[in-house]
Amino acid sequence: MTQLFPNIGFNQLPKSAYIHIPFCRRRCYYCDFPISVLGDKTDIYTASSITHYVEVLCQEILVTPFQGNGLETVFFGGGTPSLLPPNHLETILSTLDQKFGIFANAEISLEIDPATFTLEQLQRYHDLGINRVSLGGQAFQDNLLETSGRLHRVKDIFEAIDYIHKVGINNFSLDLISGLPNQSIEDWIFSLETAIKISPSHLSCYDLVLEPVTAFGKQYKPGKKPLPSDEITAKMYRISQKILTDAGYDHYEISNYAKPGYQCLHNRVYWENKPYYGFGMGAASYTNQQRFTRPRTRKDYYEWVNKLSKTQGLIDCEVSSKTDFLLETLMLGLRLKEGIKLSFISDVFGKQISQKILDILAPFIKQSWIELPPNSSLIHLENIDRISLSDPEGFLFSNTILSTLFEKLEECGN
Numbered sequence: 001m002t003q004l005f006p007n008i009g010f011n012q013l014p015k016s017a018y019i020h021i022p023f024c025r026r027r028c029y030y031c032d033f034p035i036s037v038l039g040d041k042t043d044i045y046t047a048s049s050i051t052h053y054v055e056v057l058c059q060e061i062l063v064t065p066f067q068g069n070g071l072e073t074v075f076f077g078g079g080t081p082s083l084l085p086p087n088h089l090e091t092i093l094s095t096l097d098q099k100f101g102i103f104a105n106a107e108i109s110l111e112i113d114p115a116t117f118t119l120e121q122l123q124r125y126h127d128l129g130i131n132r133v134s135l136g137g138q139a140f141q142d143n144l145l146e147t148s149g150r151l152h153r154v155k156d157i158f159e160a161i162d163y164i165h166k167v168g169i170n171n172f173s174l175d176l177i178s179g180l181p182n183q184s185i186e187d188w189i190f191s192l193e194t195a196i197k198i199s200p201s202h203l204s205c206y207d208l209v210l211e212p213v214t215a216f217g218k219q220y221k222p223g224k225k226p227l228p229s230d231e232i233t234a235k236m237y238r239i240s241q242k243i244l245t246d247a248g249y250d251h252y253e254i255s256n257y258a259k260p261g262y263q264c265l266h267n268r269v270y271w272e273n274k275p276y277y278g279f280g281m282g283a284a285s286y287t288n289q290q291r292f293t294r295p296r297t298r299k300d301y302y303e304w305v306n307k308l309s310k311t312q313g314l315i316d317c318e319v320s321s322k323t324d325f326l327l328e329t330l331m332l333g334l335r336l337k338e339g340i341k342l343s344f345i346s347d348v349f350g351k352q353i354s355q356k357i358l359d360i361l362a363p364f365i366k367q368s369w370i371e372l373p374p375n376s377s378l379i380h381l382e383n384i385d386r387i388s389l390s391d392p393e394g395f396l397f398s399n400t401i402l403s404t405l406f407e408k409l410e411e412c413g414n
Helices: 044-063 086-099 119-127 142-147 154-167 185-198 215-219 230-246 265-271 298-310 322-333 342-349 351-366 378-383 398-411
Strands: 016-021 071-078 102-112 132-138 171-178 202-207 250-253 256-258 277-279 284-287 290-293 386-389
Touching (some): 016 086, 016 265, 044 086, 044 277, 044 298, 071 086, 071 265, 086 102, 086 119, 102 265, 119 154, 171 185, 185 230, 230 250, 230 256, 265 322, 322 342, 342 351, 351 386
Parallel strands (some): 016 071, 102 132, 132 171, 171 202
Antiparallel strands (some): 250 256, 277 284
16 A cells, blocks of 8 residues: 555554443433444343454454554543443453553543442453543532433542542543533533542543534524523633633643643544554554544444454545545644644645645634644744644634634645
8 A cells, every 4th residue: 555654653563452331221311423333231231242342343453454462552441331240341351451561651531420330340450451540520519410311420529539539540631522412611610619629630621512413403593592602602602611721621632731741642542643443343543644433333344353353454434635634634633732743744745734724814813713832923924933822712713713723725726
């Protein structure tokens, strides 16, 4: 295969792997992820379903044609990975280590939901190598949790946090959602202030997105009651930035905050547009300059893995074009606080493209939505090496900035 960029590290084999664990007790009303709903009971069918999924997942890992020199990050997402029995987690980690190798100091993350695991279960996860957990709290109001279709309540969040502390997992992230139905600014401030008291090392603050296939997407319209207005959700975003940065969290990505030394290394792989493995139902991967997403149902996924085994792991999918790579690099990189290094763009695509990007973004620079390095100005664009979105306004209007940038670049034929 001809490589588009033979002289840069993006052609290296991945050092990160995402593992999708699709099982959930129920589907939350805002969720459009590929999941399998198990219901509230644990029975023989549930156990056998999970066992079979893990067997097929490990089969997929083993038939992957790539070899690696070690994984630096592993991320178990879902779904609800904390429904996974520890012995199955051990099997998956062992298979990954057998196939690729896992570095001793690798960041190994597990998404967990309150009321889906015991103290003993979490201890076992930790013993197996889980050194980072992401807790799906979402809100600190029982009515908002119930409205969102969450099974847990606020007391369960605090119990889960108590377990995390008892086990001794210091790298702990907490998820919160703004813009929920009937959520007030006061609710949001209370959730943020409660989170600060809990003091996780990392916080992810997501604004509700209405996907058409979800219960919320079918029931509500953006900005219309009982959802907060666009003005209110924008205010919630600005409040998050103010409260959390004042509390010592670094706003290092549009939706993510971290204490010093606790940025999510795995997610940075995505934002830096580096290659990664993806395994499991609905998982996406980026290898050999090819992006590929697996089937979103268990039945289709099982059939796909069976065919994959017969072709010795070969996947027929389209290689990203040079334009795709440019747009992906801009879209993902501008999510980060440090933004995009223009010298990299110039090295890969030519100085003309870097200049074109600056010309397109000039109006947003004047609006202070785009930040330039210190001692830089629009008068001397050729001396600008890095661009980033301002915080919070640039982040808040990132969709407007990116859509304009993409439209103008595509008009120019790049």
